[in-house]
Amino acid sequence: MRLRRTKLYLPGNNPNMLLRGHLFGSDGVILDLEDAVALSEKDTARILIQQVLKRGEFGECEVTVRINGMDTDLWRQDIEAVVPFGVHGVRVPKVENPGDMQLLDEALSEIEDKAGIAQGSTLIFCLLETALGIHRAYDIASSTKRIAGICPGGEDLTADLHTSRSDSGVELVGPRRMVVLAAHAAGVCALDTVFSRITDEEGLREETEFVKQLGFEGKSVIHPNQIPIIHSVFTPTEKEIDKAKRIVAAAKDAAKRGLGAVQVDGKMVDRPVVKRAEFTLQRAGITQEEVQ
Amino acid sequence: MKTTSAGTIESMDCLVTVSEGSPGSGVTVAITGSSAARFSTAMKKTVLATAQELACSGDMTIAVQDNGALDLVLAARTKAAVLRFTGGAA
Numbered sequence: 001m002r003l004r005r006t007k008l009y010l011p012g013n014n015p016n017m018l019l020r021g022h023l024f025g026s027d028g029v030i031l032d033l034e035d036a037v038a039l040s041e042k043d044t045a046r047i048l049i050q051q052v053l054k055r056g057e058f059g060e061c062e063v064t065v066r067i068n069g070m071d072t073d074l075w076r077q078d079i080e081a082v083v084p085f086g087v088h089g090v091r092v093p094k095v096e097n098p099g100d101m102q103l104l105d106e107a108l109s110e111i112e113d114k115a116g117i118a119q120g121s122t123l124i125f126c127l128l129e130t131a132l133g134i135h136r137a138y139d140i141a142s143s144t145k146r147i148a149g150i151c152p153g154g155e156d157l158t159a160d161l162h163t164s165r166s167d168s169g170v171e172l173v174g175p176r177r178m179v180v181l182a183a184h185a186a187g188v189c190a191l192d193t194v195f196s197r198i199t200d201e202e203g204l205r206e207e208t209e210f211v212k213q214l215g216f217e218g219k220s221v222i223h224p225n226q227i228p229i230i231h232s233v234f235t236p237t238e239k240e241i242d243k244a245k246r247i248v249a250a251a252k253d254a255a256k257r258g259l260g261a262v263q264v265d266g267k268m269v270d271r272p273v274v275k276r277a278e279f280t281l282q283r284a285g286i287t288q289e290e291v292q
Numbered sequence: 293m294k295t296t297s298a299g300t301i302e303s304m305d306c307l308v309t310v311s312e313g314s315p316g317s318g319v320t321v322a323i324t325g326s327s328a329a330r331f332s333t334a335m336k337k338t339v340l341a342t343a344q345e346l347a348c349s350g351d352m353t354i355a356v357q358d359n360g361a362l363d364l365v366l367a368a369r370t371k372a373a374v375l376r377f378t379g380g381a382a
Contacts, residue, residue: 044369
Protein backbone atom coordinates (compact mmCIF):
# COMPACT_ATOMS: atom_id res chain seq x y z
CA MET A 1 0.00 0.00 0.00
CA ARG A 2 1.33 3.43 -0.92
CA LEU A 3 1.16 6.03 1.83
CA ARG A 4 -0.59 9.24 0.82
CA ARG A 5 -0.38 11.20 4.05
CA THR A 6 0.90 14.33 2.32
CA LYS A 7 0.95 15.59 -1.24
CA LEU A 8 2.86 18.81 -1.74
CA TYR A 9 1.75 21.24 -4.45
CA LEU A 10 4.65 22.58 -6.55
CA PRO A 11 4.09 25.45 -9.01
CA GLY A 12 4.57 24.08 -12.51
CA ASN A 13 6.57 26.98 -13.87
CA ASN A 14 9.02 27.29 -10.98
CA PRO A 15 12.26 25.30 -11.53
CA ASN A 16 13.48 25.89 -7.99
CA MET A 17 10.39 24.29 -6.42
CA LEU A 18 9.97 21.59 -9.08
CA LEU A 19 13.55 20.39 -8.63
CA ARG A 20 13.74 20.62 -4.84
CA GLY A 21 10.16 19.93 -3.77
CA HIS A 22 10.54 16.20 -3.20
CA LEU A 23 13.37 16.83 -0.73
CA PHE A 24 10.90 18.07 1.89
CA GLY A 25 9.80 14.49 2.57
CA SER A 26 6.15 14.45 1.52
CA ASP A 27 4.69 11.13 0.36
CA GLY A 28 3.80 12.71 -2.96
CA VAL A 29 4.21 15.85 -5.03
CA ILE A 30 1.69 17.55 -7.27
CA LEU A 31 3.25 19.41 -10.19
CA ASP A 32 0.67 22.08 -10.82
CA LEU A 33 -0.32 23.14 -14.32
CA GLU A 34 -3.60 24.68 -13.18
CA ASP A 35 -4.02 27.53 -10.69
CA ALA A 36 -0.30 28.07 -10.08
CA VAL A 37 0.37 28.80 -13.76
CA ALA A 38 -0.86 31.89 -15.61
CA LEU A 39 -2.79 31.21 -18.79
CA SER A 40 -0.01 32.82 -20.84
CA GLU A 41 2.60 30.44 -19.36
CA LYS A 42 0.83 27.08 -19.75
CA ASP A 43 3.10 26.17 -22.70
CA THR A 44 6.35 26.94 -20.88
CA ALA A 45 5.19 25.12 -17.73
CA ARG A 46 4.28 22.01 -19.76
CA ILE A 47 7.73 21.95 -21.34
CA LEU A 48 9.47 22.54 -18.02
CA ILE A 49 7.53 19.79 -16.26
CA GLN A 50 8.22 17.46 -19.18
CA GLN A 51 11.99 18.07 -18.84
CA VAL A 52 11.85 17.66 -15.06
CA LEU A 53 9.99 14.35 -15.45
CA LYS A 54 12.47 13.14 -18.07
CA ARG A 55 15.64 14.10 -16.26
CA GLY A 56 14.81 15.06 -12.68
CA GLU A 57 14.70 12.97 -9.50
CA PHE A 58 11.72 12.46 -7.20
CA GLY A 59 12.99 9.75 -4.87
CA GLU A 60 10.14 7.67 -3.44
CA CYS A 61 7.53 10.39 -4.00
CA GLU A 62 4.32 9.63 -5.85
CA VAL A 63 4.38 12.13 -8.71
CA THR A 64 1.13 13.53 -9.99
CA VAL A 65 0.41 16.46 -12.26
CA ARG A 66 -2.60 18.67 -11.67
CA ILE A 67 -3.90 19.25 -15.16
CA ASN A 68 -6.29 21.95 -16.26
CA GLY A 69 -9.99 21.19 -15.94
CA MET A 70 -11.99 19.09 -18.37
CA ASP A 71 -14.08 22.20 -19.06
CA THR A 72 -11.05 23.87 -20.72
CA ASP A 73 -9.29 23.14 -24.01
CA LEU A 74 -6.01 22.67 -22.16
CA TRP A 75 -6.33 19.28 -20.43
CA ARG A 76 -5.57 17.16 -23.49
CA GLN A 77 -2.34 19.04 -24.22
CA ASP A 78 -1.44 18.69 -20.54
CA ILE A 79 -1.72 14.91 -20.48
CA GLU A 80 0.01 14.54 -23.86
CA ALA A 81 2.94 16.55 -22.49
CA VAL A 82 3.42 14.68 -19.22
CA VAL A 83 1.96 11.16 -19.27
CA PRO A 84 4.64 9.61 -21.56
CA PHE A 85 7.38 10.74 -19.18
CA GLY A 86 6.74 8.86 -15.98
CA VAL A 87 3.98 10.34 -13.85
CA HIS A 88 2.14 8.10 -11.41
CA GLY A 89 -1.08 9.96 -11.99
CA VAL A 90 -2.99 13.09 -12.87
CA ARG A 91 -5.07 15.22 -10.53
CA VAL A 92 -8.15 16.68 -12.16
CA PRO A 93 -9.77 19.87 -10.82
CA LYS A 94 -13.48 20.62 -10.55
CA VAL A 95 -14.72 17.16 -11.48
CA GLU A 96 -18.51 17.02 -11.67
CA ASN A 97 -19.25 14.44 -14.31
CA PRO A 98 -18.39 10.70 -14.24
CA GLY A 99 -18.54 10.76 -18.05
CA ASP A 100 -15.60 13.18 -18.11
CA MET A 101 -13.53 10.62 -16.21
CA GLN A 102 -14.37 7.97 -18.80
CA LEU A 103 -13.29 10.40 -21.53
CA LEU A 104 -10.05 11.05 -19.66
CA ASP A 105 -9.56 7.32 -19.18
CA GLU A 106 -9.82 6.76 -22.94
CA ALA A 107 -7.44 9.63 -23.70
CA LEU A 108 -4.91 8.27 -21.18
CA SER A 109 -5.17 4.81 -22.72
CA GLU A 110 -4.36 6.21 -26.18
CA ILE A 111 -1.31 8.05 -24.85
CA GLU A 112 -0.13 5.02 -22.85
CA ASP A 113 -0.43 2.85 -25.97
CA LYS A 114 1.61 5.26 -28.08
CA ALA A 115 4.25 5.66 -25.35
CA GLY A 116 4.53 1.92 -24.64
CA ILE A 117 3.31 2.33 -21.08
CA ALA A 118 1.13 -0.35 -19.48
CA GLN A 119 -2.55 0.44 -20.02
CA GLY A 120 -4.22 1.75 -16.90
CA SER A 121 -0.99 2.57 -15.09
CA THR A 122 -1.67 6.32 -14.98
CA LEU A 123 -3.92 6.93 -11.99
CA ILE A 124 -6.59 9.63 -11.67
CA PHE A 125 -7.19 11.70 -8.55
CA CYS A 126 -10.36 13.83 -8.61
CA LEU A 127 -10.85 17.17 -6.94
CA LEU A 128 -14.52 17.66 -6.07
CA GLU A 129 -14.76 21.42 -5.81
CA THR A 130 -18.44 22.05 -6.38
CA ALA A 131 -21.68 20.99 -4.71
CA LEU A 132 -22.50 18.89 -7.78
CA GLY A 133 -19.12 17.17 -7.66
CA ILE A 134 -19.59 16.30 -3.98
CA HIS A 135 -23.14 15.11 -4.64
CA ARG A 136 -21.86 12.76 -7.36
CA ALA A 137 -18.79 11.65 -5.40
CA TYR A 138 -19.50 7.91 -5.50
CA ASP A 139 -20.40 7.89 -9.20
CA ILE A 140 -17.20 9.79 -9.97
CA ALA A 141 -15.04 7.61 -7.69
CA SER A 142 -16.36 4.44 -9.32
CA SER A 143 -16.45 5.74 -12.90
CA THR A 144 -13.18 4.08 -14.02
CA LYS A 145 -10.64 1.71 -12.52
CA ARG A 146 -8.02 4.42 -12.79
CA ILE A 147 -9.54 6.51 -10.03
CA ALA A 148 -7.22 6.21 -7.05
CA GLY A 149 -8.52 8.97 -4.84
CA ILE A 150 -11.03 11.77 -4.40
CA CYS A 151 -10.52 15.02 -2.56
CA PRO A 152 -12.98 17.74 -1.50
CA GLY A 153 -12.27 21.30 -2.53
CA GLY A 154 -11.67 24.17 -0.15
CA GLU A 155 -12.14 27.70 -1.39
CA ASP A 156 -14.02 26.84 -4.60
CA LEU A 157 -16.33 24.48 -2.77
CA THR A 158 -17.23 26.92 0.00
CA ALA A 159 -17.93 29.59 -2.62
CA ASP A 160 -20.22 27.17 -4.46
CA LEU A 161 -21.96 26.39 -1.17
CA HIS A 162 -22.60 30.13 -0.72
CA THR A 163 -20.56 30.23 2.46
CA SER A 164 -16.98 31.03 3.44
CA ARG A 165 -14.03 29.34 5.16
CA SER A 166 -14.17 29.54 8.94
CA ASP A 167 -11.54 28.66 11.53
CA SER A 168 -13.62 25.70 12.71
CA GLY A 169 -14.17 24.38 9.18
CA VAL A 170 -17.80 23.61 9.99
CA GLU A 171 -18.87 24.44 6.44
CA LEU A 172 -16.82 21.49 5.11
CA VAL A 173 -17.92 18.85 7.62
CA GLY A 174 -20.78 17.59 5.45
CA PRO A 175 -18.82 17.46 2.19
CA ARG A 176 -15.90 15.77 3.94
CA ARG A 177 -18.18 13.06 5.34
CA MET A 178 -19.70 12.51 1.90
CA VAL A 179 -16.26 12.21 0.30
CA VAL A 180 -15.09 9.70 2.91
CA LEU A 181 -18.21 7.56 2.47
CA ALA A 182 -18.01 7.68 -1.32
CA ALA A 183 -14.28 6.95 -1.39
CA HIS A 184 -14.46 3.93 0.88
CA ALA A 185 -17.58 2.62 -0.84
CA ALA A 186 -15.76 2.82 -4.17
CA GLY A 187 -12.51 1.46 -2.77
CA VAL A 188 -10.39 4.55 -3.43
CA CYS A 189 -8.41 6.89 -1.17
CA ALA A 190 -10.11 9.74 0.67
CA LEU A 191 -7.67 12.63 0.56
CA ASP A 192 -8.36 15.94 2.28
CA THR A 193 -7.97 19.45 0.99
CA VAL A 194 -5.23 21.93 1.93
CA PHE A 195 -5.01 23.85 5.21
CA SER A 196 -4.39 27.38 4.03
CA ARG A 197 -3.27 29.12 7.27
CA ILE A 198 0.36 28.16 6.85
CA THR A 199 1.61 29.66 10.13
CA ASP A 200 -1.15 28.10 12.26
CA GLU A 201 0.53 24.83 13.29
CA GLU A 202 -1.93 24.02 16.07
CA GLY A 203 -4.88 24.61 13.75
CA LEU A 204 -3.32 22.28 11.18
CA ARG A 205 -2.79 19.57 13.79
CA GLU A 206 -6.40 19.84 15.01
CA GLU A 207 -7.80 19.73 11.49
CA THR A 208 -5.59 16.77 10.56
CA GLU A 209 -6.66 14.85 13.67
CA PHE A 210 -10.28 15.61 12.78
CA VAL A 211 -10.04 14.45 9.16
CA LYS A 212 -8.08 11.34 10.16
CA GLN A 213 -10.89 10.49 12.58
CA LEU A 214 -13.42 10.96 9.76
CA GLY A 215 -11.56 8.43 7.64
CA PHE A 216 -9.25 10.47 5.40
CA GLU A 217 -5.86 9.01 4.55
CA GLY A 218 -3.95 12.21 3.96
CA LYS A 219 -4.00 15.89 3.07
CA SER A 220 -2.80 18.11 0.29
CA VAL A 221 -0.04 20.46 1.38
CA ILE A 222 0.86 23.97 0.28
CA HIS A 223 3.92 24.58 2.47
CA PRO A 224 6.75 22.19 3.40
CA ASN A 225 6.45 23.13 7.09
CA GLN A 226 3.06 21.39 7.18
CA ILE A 227 4.50 17.98 6.21
CA PRO A 228 5.96 16.80 9.56
CA ILE A 229 2.83 17.87 11.46
CA ILE A 230 0.52 15.89 9.18
CA HIS A 231 2.85 12.89 9.16
CA SER A 232 2.96 12.85 12.95
CA VAL A 233 -0.85 12.67 13.06
CA PHE A 234 -1.17 9.95 10.43
CA THR A 235 1.74 7.82 11.64
CA PRO A 236 0.73 5.30 14.33
CA THR A 237 2.43 5.52 17.73
CA GLU A 238 4.70 2.73 19.04
CA LYS A 239 1.91 1.69 21.42
CA GLU A 240 -0.62 1.47 18.56
CA ILE A 241 1.84 -0.48 16.40
CA ASP A 242 2.62 -2.90 19.23
CA LYS A 243 -1.07 -3.57 19.89
CA ALA A 244 -1.77 -3.98 16.16
CA LYS A 245 1.07 -6.49 15.85
CA ARG A 246 -0.32 -8.56 18.70
CA ILE A 247 -3.83 -8.54 17.18
CA VAL A 248 -2.60 -9.54 13.74
CA ALA A 249 -0.31 -12.24 15.16
CA ALA A 250 -3.17 -13.66 17.24
CA ALA A 251 -5.47 -13.64 14.21
CA LYS A 252 -2.86 -15.52 12.18
CA ASP A 253 -2.40 -18.06 14.93
CA ALA A 254 -6.16 -18.57 15.27
CA ALA A 255 -6.50 -19.04 11.50
CA LYS A 256 -3.75 -21.67 11.52
CA ARG A 257 -5.52 -23.58 14.25
CA GLY A 258 -8.87 -23.27 12.53
CA LEU A 259 -10.34 -21.04 15.22
CA GLY A 260 -12.69 -18.19 14.41
CA ALA A 261 -12.42 -16.20 17.61
CA VAL A 262 -9.29 -14.30 18.59
CA GLN A 263 -8.32 -13.23 22.07
CA VAL A 264 -5.83 -10.43 22.76
CA ASP A 265 -5.03 -8.96 26.18
CA GLY A 266 -7.95 -10.85 27.63
CA LYS A 267 -10.44 -9.41 25.15
CA MET A 268 -12.18 -11.08 22.24
CA VAL A 269 -11.49 -9.28 18.97
CA ASP A 270 -13.49 -9.74 15.79
CA ARG A 271 -12.71 -9.32 12.10
CA PRO A 272 -13.20 -5.50 11.89
CA VAL A 273 -10.71 -5.03 14.73
CA VAL A 274 -8.19 -7.26 12.95
CA LYS A 275 -8.75 -5.32 9.74
CA ARG A 276 -8.12 -2.04 11.57
CA ALA A 277 -4.94 -3.48 13.09
CA GLU A 278 -3.76 -4.53 9.63
CA PHE A 279 -4.39 -0.98 8.40
CA THR A 280 -2.40 0.46 11.33
CA LEU A 281 0.54 -1.73 10.34
CA GLN A 282 0.21 -0.65 6.70
CA ARG A 283 0.36 2.98 7.82
CA ALA A 284 3.48 2.18 9.82
CA GLY A 285 5.06 0.55 6.77
CA ILE A 286 5.06 -2.94 8.36
CA THR A 287 4.15 -5.88 6.15
CA GLN A 288 2.05 -8.86 7.25
CA GLU A 289 5.11 -11.10 6.79
CA GLU A 290 7.01 -9.12 9.39
CA VAL A 291 4.42 -9.92 12.06
CA GLN A 292 5.16 -13.13 13.97
CA MET B 293 11.65 42.71 -35.18
CA LYS B 294 10.01 39.54 -33.91
CA THR B 295 11.11 38.55 -30.43
CA THR B 296 9.88 35.83 -28.06
CA SER B 297 11.02 34.77 -24.63
CA ALA B 298 10.47 32.11 -21.98
CA GLY B 299 11.56 31.72 -18.37
CA THR B 300 12.42 34.17 -15.61
CA ILE B 301 15.51 35.52 -13.88
CA GLU B 302 14.53 33.99 -10.54
CA SER B 303 16.89 31.62 -8.77
CA MET B 304 17.59 28.35 -10.65
CA ASP B 305 15.89 29.74 -13.76
CA CYS B 306 16.96 31.58 -16.89
CA LEU B 307 15.33 33.94 -19.34
CA VAL B 308 15.76 32.85 -22.94
CA THR B 309 15.01 35.40 -25.65
CA VAL B 310 14.85 34.51 -29.34
CA SER B 311 15.01 37.18 -32.03
CA GLU B 312 15.57 37.34 -35.77
CA GLY B 313 19.21 37.01 -36.78
CA SER B 314 20.93 38.77 -39.65
CA PRO B 315 20.53 37.01 -43.03
CA GLY B 316 22.86 34.02 -43.33
CA SER B 317 23.90 34.08 -39.67
CA GLY B 318 22.15 30.79 -38.77
CA VAL B 319 21.55 30.17 -35.08
CA THR B 320 23.76 32.24 -32.79
CA VAL B 321 23.83 32.02 -28.99
CA ALA B 322 24.76 34.62 -26.38
CA ILE B 323 25.02 33.71 -22.68
CA THR B 324 25.07 36.19 -19.78
CA GLY B 325 24.44 35.84 -16.07
CA SER B 326 25.72 33.94 -13.07
CA SER B 327 27.08 30.82 -14.77
CA ALA B 328 28.25 32.42 -18.01
CA ALA B 329 31.91 32.80 -17.06
CA ARG B 330 32.39 29.15 -16.10
CA PHE B 331 29.85 27.21 -18.11
CA SER B 332 29.10 29.19 -21.27
CA THR B 333 30.56 26.51 -23.56
CA ALA B 334 28.39 23.75 -22.08
CA MET B 335 25.37 26.05 -21.99
CA LYS B 336 25.79 27.02 -25.65
CA LYS B 337 26.01 23.35 -26.50
CA THR B 338 22.68 22.67 -24.74
CA VAL B 339 20.99 25.61 -26.45
CA LEU B 340 22.24 24.59 -29.90
CA ALA B 341 21.32 20.94 -29.35
CA THR B 342 17.80 21.97 -28.34
CA ALA B 343 17.46 24.24 -31.38
CA GLN B 344 18.67 21.39 -33.56
CA GLU B 345 16.12 18.97 -32.06
CA LEU B 346 13.44 21.45 -33.05
CA ALA B 347 14.85 21.53 -36.59
CA CYS B 348 15.58 25.27 -36.51
CA SER B 349 16.90 26.23 -39.91
CA GLY B 350 16.31 29.99 -39.96
CA ASP B 351 18.49 32.87 -38.82
CA MET B 352 17.95 33.55 -35.15
CA THR B 353 19.74 34.86 -32.11
CA ILE B 354 19.15 33.05 -28.81
CA ALA B 355 20.11 35.13 -25.79
CA VAL B 356 20.24 33.49 -22.37
CA GLN B 357 20.19 35.48 -19.14
CA ASP B 358 21.06 32.89 -16.53
CA ASN B 359 20.48 32.76 -12.78
CA GLY B 360 21.78 29.31 -11.93
CA ALA B 361 19.55 27.22 -14.20
CA LEU B 362 20.38 23.53 -14.41
CA ASP B 363 20.92 22.06 -17.86
CA LEU B 364 17.40 20.62 -18.03
CA VAL B 365 15.87 23.99 -17.17
CA LEU B 366 17.98 25.71 -19.83
CA ALA B 367 16.80 23.13 -22.37
CA ALA B 368 13.16 23.62 -21.33
CA ARG B 369 13.32 27.39 -21.52
CA THR B 370 15.13 27.28 -24.87
CA LYS B 371 12.56 24.89 -26.29
CA ALA B 372 9.67 27.08 -25.10
CA ALA B 373 11.18 30.30 -26.46
CA VAL B 374 12.03 28.74 -29.83
CA LEU B 375 8.59 27.17 -30.21
CA ARG B 376 7.02 30.52 -29.44
CA PHE B 377 9.27 32.08 -32.09
CA THR B 378 8.54 29.49 -34.75
CA GLY B 379 4.89 29.08 -33.82
CA GLY B 380 5.31 25.38 -33.04
CA ALA B 381 3.23 23.50 -30.51
CA ALA B 382 4.45 22.87 -26.98
